[in-house]
Structure formats: C-alpha cells, structure tokens
Amino acid sequence: MSYTAKIGPSILNSDLACLGSECIQMLDCGADYLHLDVMDGHFVPNITFGHPVVECLRKQLGQGPFFDMHMMVSRPEQWVKPMAAAGANQYTFHLEATVNAGALIKDIRENGMKVGLAIKPGTTVEELGPWAGQIDMALVMTVEPGFGGQKFMEDMMPKVNWLRTQFPSLDIEVDGGVGPDTIHKCAEAGANMIVSGSAIMKSDDPRSVINLLRNVCVEAIQKRSLDR
Numbered sequence: 001m002s003y004t005a006k007i008g009p010s011i012l013n014s015d016l017a018c019l020g021s022e023c024i025q026m027l028d029c030g031a032d033y034l035h036l037d038v039m040d041g042h043f044v045p046n047i048t049f050g051h052p053v054v055e056c057l058r059k060q061l062g063q064g065p066f067f068d069m070h071m072m073v074s075r076p077e078q079w080v081k082p083m084a085a086a087g088a089n090q091y092t093f094h095l096e097a098t099v100n101a102g103a104l105i106k107d108i109r110e111n112g113m114k115v116g117l118a119i120k121p122g123t124t125v126e127e128l129g130p131w132a133g134q135i136d137m138a139l140v141m142t143v144e145p146g147f148g149g150q151k152f153m154e155d156m157m158p159k160v161n162w163l164r165t166q167f168p169s170l171d172i173e174v175d176g177g178v179g180p181d182t183i184h185k186c187a188e189a190g191a192n193m194i195v196s197g198s199a200i201m202k203s204d205d206p207r208s209v210i211n212l213l214r215n216v217c218v219e220a221i222q223k224r225s226l227d228r
C-alpha cells in the first residue's frame with residue numbers, strides 16, 4: 001500500500017478575479033495540491049480558463065505546488081504541450097473525450113507530466129480498467145462534470161471500491177460534492193485523493209475542513225492496512 005491521503009481544493013467556486021491569492025490561501029491552509037478545472041464549453045456546458053491562466057498561476061506560486069489539471073475538454077490531445085509548458089504537473093483527461101487513450105497517455109508522459117484518467121458518472125469503471133496499469137491516478141466523478149456545488153452521487157462508490165480492490169496502490173481521486181458530510185463514504189470505498197470545492201471554499205474555517213477530510217482518509221487507509 002503506497003498511497004497517501006491528499007486533499008486538493010477545487011478553486012472553481014472561488015473568486016476567480018483573485019485566483020492567485022485564493023490558491024495561496026488554500027496552500028496556507030494545508031492543501032496538498034491544487035485541482036484546477038479546465039472547461040471548454042463543449043465537453044461540458046461551462047467555460048473556465050486554459051493554459052495562459054495556469055502559466056500565470058505557476059509564475060505567482062512558484063515551482064512548489066502540485067497542479068492537477070482536470071481537463072473537461074473535447075480534444076484533450078490539443079492541450080498537452082501547452083499545459084506542460086505552462087507548468088502543469090498532472091494532466092487528467094476524460095476517457096469519454098478521446099478515441100485513443102493509449103497514445104494520449106504516452107504523449108502526456110513524454111511531455112513530463114503525470115497521467116490522470118477520469119470517468120463521468122455514466123461510464124463504467126470496467127472501461128477504465130484496461131488503462132489503470134498505465135496511469136498515475138484514476139478520477140471517479142461523483143457529479144456530472146461542469147459545475148461546482150452539486151449533490152454527491154453515492155452510487156459511484158462501488159467504482160472506487162472496485163478500483164481499490166483491483167489496483168491496491170493506485171491513486172484514486174473523487175470529485176464532486178465531497179465535504180465533511182460525504183468524505184466517510186469516499187474514504188471507506190478507498191479514495192485517497194480528495195477534491196473538494198464548495199465545502200472548503202464556502203467554509204469560514206477552510207483549514208479545519210481540509211484537516212477533517214485528511215484525517216478521515218488517513219484513518220480509512222490505516223484501517224485497510226490493518227485488515228489486510
């Protein structure tokens with residue numbers, strides 16, 4: 001068991017006019033990484049930002065913070081090089097958005113980034129399975145991608161459980177509606193990379209929320225290791 005609990009705030013619902021300082025606040029509050037949601041208005045019915053913003057963030061924040069790019073875009077192949085040049089660390093693309101996941105995985109690696117592979121709620125985890133040995137992280141969406149602040153879909157947990165059983169060392173991320181009320185389900189199922197947007201951003205005490213999410217995850221990881 002080589003994975004650890006990591007909390008990645010999603011800055012989608014933050015004040016995007018102050019993106020840099022919002023990210024710095026999250027890191028100061030103990031975030032392990034930043035989950036940056038890229039939407040193209042085509043793969044999802046919303047638009048956010050692209051690699052020029054990521055480049056500015058990297059300049060402002062320095063080399064330290066880990067940027068997990070959640071690419072909710074129709075042609076993920078198109079943005080690999082620009083995102084790598086902008087300073088992205090991990091390129092998480094959607095399985096539904098490509099016809100050649102193998103070539104894309106190779107390209108992401110050749111451009112020096114880690115590989116994340118995401119599935120929407122309607123995609124079965126068995127479709128992701130064949131790629132799991134070639135990626136760094138699997139992202140199980142727990143809402144329909146496109147917007148922050150939606151209700152957590154508990155019926156996605158069997159996917160997480162299946163992945164944890166089949167791939168004991170894989171980083172498994174959950175994203176959508178995750179906060180203090182839903183973290184236990186995610187942690188018990190085996191998720192270790194926790195994306196949380198509104199629950200952290202809207203809290204008066206983001207540090208406590210981040211700590212709570214991490215503690216629940218750490219406990220679940222310890223319990224799983226004792227049960228083995």
Ligand SMILES: O=C(CO)[C@@H](O)[C@H](O)COP(=O)(O)O
Binds near residue numbers: 035143178
């Ligand atoms: O990718 C997405 C939405 O498509 C997420 O990263 C959300 O932005 C997370 O926000 P909450 O659901 O936690 O508010």
Ligand SMILES: [Fe+2]
Binds near residue numbers: 010036070175195
């Ligand atoms: Fe996301």
